[in-house]
Amino acid sequence: MTTKLVRQQTVITNAFHRNLIDWFRQHRRLLPWRNKRTPYRVWIAEIMLQQTRVDQAQPYFDRFMKRFPSLRSLAAAPREDVLKCWEGLGYYSRARNLHEAARHIARDHKGRFPRTREELLALPGIGPYTAAAIGSLAFQLPLAVVDGNVIRVLSRVFAIEEPASSSKTTRQVQEWADRLLLQEDPGTFNEAMMELGALCCTPRGPDCPNCPLRAICQAHKKGQAEAYPRKAPRKKIPHKLVAAGVIINSRNQILLAQRRDTDMLGGLWEFPGGKMEPGEDAVACLERELKEELGIRVRVGDELLVVAHAFSHFTMDLHAHWVKIISGRPRAIECADYVWTPPAQLRMYPMPRADVKIAEHVMARFADGTAT
DNA sequence: AATCCGGGGTG
DNA sequence: CACCCAGGATT
Structure with missing residues (x-):
């Protein structure tokens, strides 16, 4: 009885593997991280692909590899450079963790990439998914990945x-x-499962007729593929009003504040400001925030623009205003650091996307001479 | 086990 | 604009 079940399962599993791997060999995309599967390349790619689509990650991967071709070069780089390379990709703690992990490997593992699940999990930014991905793809460890594709x-x-x-x-x-x-080739099995989810077993409009698993798929059998995975009711996300000050001094320099490491968007540079309290407008908000954050009294001038920005867990309208200091010298009270910079050099600093929009606007105003 | 990360793309 | 997909860390 048991042997019969085992044999039956083996038959299913063999068919599953054969169909899946055949399909993968025919349909796999040629992606930069798929040639030369070194631990370092696999690692960078997998971190970038967390919460991020292939199309978006690809140019970042190429740039990153050019700038930091080896684990050693990443570990030796200033964190600022790593963040700059990550700018626009989002979820910046990934970049900070990447850098921290690189230094950890260089120091405690003498630059030799950890190759057990436990050691991988111990690195910042590496959870069950990434540990299995690196372990299977780079070291042929028998670890199955579970990402959004595999779940679907x-x-x-x-x-x-x-x-x-x-x-x-x-x-x-x-x-x-x-x-x-697939014990003989866990890396290929994992890639095949994820590729199937990305290309065939898609969230909407899955291509069931051409799916290598259609014969055994229970959702397809019920004619309900798209109804799975079941979705939990989702809660609505809040909207916030935020103000940012473009502080300009007598030498036409702009002040940027650096966010603290422990904050969200930690380490990035921004136009200082904060959330408007109930009943507060952008002007009152900036007067209060800039006093708290930098210890300065300011006069808030005209509005430059409003940036509407959607984050993962809320949306915001960011009101940017010209600001001049009335009294006091800036001190980094509620920020990690600050700097005065000429407008032309604003883009040297890694910034959140919303602040990039403000920076571009500021530079345009200076270029055409309409800056206040 | 649930919540929080300050994302980006698509229709 | 509404809606969709998504790993790790934290508590």
């Missing part, structure tokens, strides 16, 4: 009813993936 594929294959976001689903999918993993 297996939620459909096994018609899992719990929402994709629940930790129960993650655990269930991890168990299935571990069981299905």
